[in-house]
Amino acid sequence: MPFANTRADALARLAQFLPSAGRAYAATRNRDTGPGPRTNVSALSPAIRRRLISEEEVAQAAFRAHGMDAAEKYIQEVCWRSYWRGHLELRPGLWRRYLADVERLESRLANDRGLATGHAQALSANTDIDCFDFWVEELKSTGYLHNHARMNFASIWIFTLKLPWQLGAAFFYRHLLDACPASNSLSWRWVAGLQTVGKTYLASAERIRSVSGGRFAVRHPLAEFAEPVPPEPVVSPVPLRALPPANPSAPSGLWLHTEDLSPETSSWPVPVRAIAAVDAIGGDPAGPKADHANAALADAVQRAEQHFDAPCVRLPEAAMEDGLAAWATDAGLTQILTPYAATGPVADRIAATRNALAAHGIALVEIRRPWDSRAWPHAARGFFQFKGHIPDLVNPGLFG
Ligand SMILES: Cc1cc2nc3c(=O)[nH]c(=O)nc-3n(C[C@H](O)[C@H](O)[C@H](O)COP(=O)(O)OP(=O)(O)OC[C@H]3O[C@@H](n4cnc5c(N)ncnc54)[C@H](O)[C@@H]3O)c2cc1C
Structure with a gap:
C-alpha cells in the first residue's frame, strides 16, 4: 500500500x-x-x-x-x-554504542565465515523459515512491516538464527520508511532482553500463525528458549539538553531537514526570511526509503515557501555545511533556525554544522517542539x- x-x-x-x-x-x-x-x-x-x-x-x-x-x-x-x-x-550513550557495534560487526563479516553466511542467508530470504523469508521480501519491497512481524522477525533473528541484534537493527534501519534511531534500536534491545533487563521476547510458531490469520505454516523449528543477550554496562540518563534562545533581532533563515517536515505548525521565535533544504536524504537508505523521504522533503519545501513567502534553496547533501554558510552569507543572515533533531544521524550532522557555521559568525539555533520538551x-x-x-x-x- x-x-x-x-x-x-x-x-x-x-x-x-x-x-x-x-x-x-x-x-x-x-x-x-x-x-x-x-x-x-x-x-x-x-x-x-x-x-x-x-x-x-x-x-x-x-x-x-x-x-x-x-x-x-x-x-x-x-x-x-x-x-x-x-x-x-536522555541516553545518547546507547546510540553511540549501537553505532560502534554495527561498525565492529560489519567488519567482522569480512573474516567470520559463519557469521557472514548466516547474515547473507537471512538478508536474502534463504532461511527456510517461511514467515521470516516473507518478511525480508516484504520489508525490502514495501519499507514497512506490521509491529508483530517486527517483533517476531527480531526474535527469530536473535534467538533462532543467533545473529547479532545490532546487524538486524541496521538492516531494518536501511529499509524501513519509518526508520527511527530510537524506536528501532531500542525495540531491538527490548526483544533481546537488554532494555528491560532479562525480559526477552520469544517468537512462537502458534502465535505467528494466529496473528497472521494462518498465512504462515511455520514448520521450521523456532528457538524454544530466549537465551538473554549478555548484559551491557548501564548507561545512566543525562539531563535534557538546554537550548540557547534565538536572538530576536538577528536576520534569520530556516534550515529544513527530514526530522521535522511541518515547519508551518511550529512556532518560530523570529521571522523567517529565507529557507534552505538539502537535496536528498543522507546515509545509506534503500531505494523506497530514500524515495519516501525525498518526496516528503519536496512537499515540505513547497509548504514552507508558501507559509513563509520565501524561496527555498536546495543544497547538495555532500557539502551541506559549506552550502549553508554560503547561502546564509549571500542572504545576509546571521542566524539559522532549524527544527530540533532527536539523537541520531541528523542530530550529529546538526552538531557538526553548528561548529562549521560558528566559524563564519552564523549562529545555528535549534527549536524543540513543546510536545518533545514536555x-x-x-x-x-x-x-x-x-x-x-x-x-x-x-x-x-x-x-x-
Ligand atoms: C524491532 C522493532 C523495530 C521497530 N522500528 C521502528 C522504527 O524504526 N520506527 C517506528 O516508527 N516504529 C518502529 N517500531 C514500532 C512499530 O512496529 C511501528 O511504529 C508500527 O508498526 C507502525 O505501524 P502503524 O503506523 O500502522 O502503527 P499504529 O499501530 O497505527 O500506531 C500508530 C503510531 O504509533 C507509533 N507506534 C506504534 N507502536 C509503536 C512502538 N511499539 N514503538 C514506537 N512507536 C510506535 C507509530 O508512530 C505509529 O505510526 C519497531 C518495532 C519493533 C518491534
Missing part, C-alpha cells in the same frame, strides 16, 4: 483511520493482514517519523474522536514513539512510569 509522503496525504489517512482508532484498534491491532491496504492499524508511521504529521496531532485527534478511555490503546502506541525518542535523548523528561525510566503522564501530555491542564 502507498504510504503518505505528503502532509495532505497524512492528514487524509488520519481522517480515514480515526473512526477505527478507538476500541476497534485495541481489539484488532495485533492482526497482521500482510502487504496491501491495512485497516486495523493506521500505517501512519512513515509520515509521523518525518513529522509530516506529529504525534501530538495524531494523539489529540484520537482523543477528540473517542475520548481518553476508548482511544487509550492507540494514544499509548503513538506515545511509545515519544517515549523511545525521549529515552534515547514528554522527554518523563522517559528516563520505564514506559510504565511514562504512561502516567500521557493524559496531561495529550491534553495539558485537563487531567492535571
Whole structure:
C-alpha cells in the first residue's frame, strides 16, 4: 500500500483511520493482514517519523474522536514513539554504542565465515523459515512491516538464527520508511532482553500463525528458549539538553531537514526570511526509503515557501555545511533556525554544522517542539512510569 509522503496525504489517512482508532484498534491491532491496504492499524508511521504529521496531532485527534478511555490503546502506541525518542535523548550513550557495534560487526563479516553466511542467508530470504523469508521480501519491497512481524522477525533473528541484534537493527534501519534511531534500536534491545533487563521476547510458531490469520505454516523449528543477550554496562540518563534562545533581532533563515517536515505548525521565535533544504536524504537508505523521504522533503519545501513567502534553496547533501554558510552569507543572515533533531544521524550532522557555521559568525539555533520538551523528561525510566503522564501530555491542564 502507498504510504503518505505528503502532509495532505497524512492528514487524509488520519481522517480515514480515526473512526477505527478507538476500541476497534485495541481489539484488532495485533492482526497482521500482510502487504496491501491495512485497516486495523493506521500505517501512519512513515509520515509521523518525518513529522509530516506529529504525534501530538495524531494523539489529540484520537482523543477528540473517542475520548481518553476508548482511544487509550492507540494514544499509548503513538506515545511509545515519544517515549523511545525521549529515552534515547536522555541516553545518547546507547546510540553511540549501537553505532560502534554495527561498525565492529560489519567488519567482522569480512573474516567470520559463519557469521557472514548466516547474515547473507537471512538478508536474502534463504532461511527456510517461511514467515521470516516473507518478511525480508516484504520489508525490502514495501519499507514497512506490521509491529508483530517486527517483533517476531527480531526474535527469530536473535534467538533462532543467533545473529547479532545490532546487524538486524541496521538492516531494518536501511529499509524501513519509518526508520527511527530510537524506536528501532531500542525495540531491538527490548526483544533481546537488554532494555528491560532479562525480559526477552520469544517468537512462537502458534502465535505467528494466529496473528497472521494462518498465512504462515511455520514448520521450521523456532528457538524454544530466549537465551538473554549478555548484559551491557548501564548507561545512566543525562539531563535534557538546554537550548540557547534565538536572538530576536538577528536576520534569520530556516534550515529544513527530514526530522521535522511541518515547519508551518511550529512556532518560530523570529521571522523567517529565507529557507534552505538539502537535496536528498543522507546515509545509506534503500531505494523506497530514500524515495519516501525525498518526496516528503519536496512537499515540505513547497509548504514552507508558501507559509513563509520565501524561496527555498536546495543544497547538495555532500557539502551541506559549506552550502549553508554560503547561502546564509549571500542572504545576509546571521542566524539559522532549524527544527530540533532527536539523537541520531541528523542530530550529529546538526552538531557538526553548528561548529562549521560558528566559524563564519552564523549562529545555528535549534527549536524543540513543546510536545518533545514536555514528554522527554518523563522517559528516563520505564514506559510504565511514562504512561502516567500521557493524559496531561495529550491534553495539558485537563487531567492535571
Ligand atoms: C524491532 C522493532 C523495530 C521497530 N522500528 C521502528 C522504527 O524504526 N520506527 C517506528 O516508527 N516504529 C518502529 N517500531 C514500532 C512499530 O512496529 C511501528 O511504529 C508500527 O508498526 C507502525 O505501524 P502503524 O503506523 O500502522 O502503527 P499504529 O499501530 O497505527 O500506531 C500508530 C503510531 O504509533 C507509533 N507506534 C506504534 N507502536 C509503536 C512502538 N511499539 N514503538 C514506537 N512507536 C510506535 C507509530 O508512530 C505509529 O505510526 C519497531 C518495532 C519493533 C518491534
